[in-house]
Amino acid sequence: MEALYATVTGVLTACGIYLTLRGRTFPVVVGLTLLSYAVNLFLFSMGGLASKSTTIVDSSFPYADPLPQALVLTAIVIGFAMTAFVVILAMRTRGDLGSDSVDGQRTDEPREERK
Template identity: 70%
Template sequence: MEALIALSVGLLTACGIYLLLRGRTFPVVLGITLLSYAVNLFLFVMGRLSIGVPAILEPNRADYADPLPQALVLTAIVIGFGMTAFVVVLALRARADLGNDHVDGREP
């Protein structure tokens, strides 16, 4: 399970970085999105993987899921969502203002 999650985070990050380095704004936006998925997954599993255990402390229970990373990842998702929306609008605005969708504002 750990290996699968680690591979997923790695794959998402690698694809995110590749797309971030592209020249058009749309792949860049996708790259940011993939990177934020990777980081969300990463934050989430930082509380360790556990199956079928509650995220609260109970008497007579030895194992429980750490609720803090879940709270952190929720914050990160909200912020990431807002940022993605903003960067999409900004990319559209740049497309309108500059006349093309290249990140440098002109066709190479």
């Protein structure tokens, strides 16, 4: 389970970083979102992954660390608010600057098609 979990987190982070470094606002927003997903998964595992243990503390059974669950909830809520904000901001940028390039440079055609 650990290997699968680590791989998923790693791939998500890598995709997030790649997209964040793109030159247009939409991939950047998606990249930041992926990055926050990866971070949430990572936080969730920070107390160690435990299978077959209860989530509610009961002295007769081993229980999972409850703190990461509380922290990841906080992180999800904050991440959600930030994503909503950055989506609106990206739309505002498109409107104000007339371009969806992060540098605000007006290009007549997408860079990929220019050649």
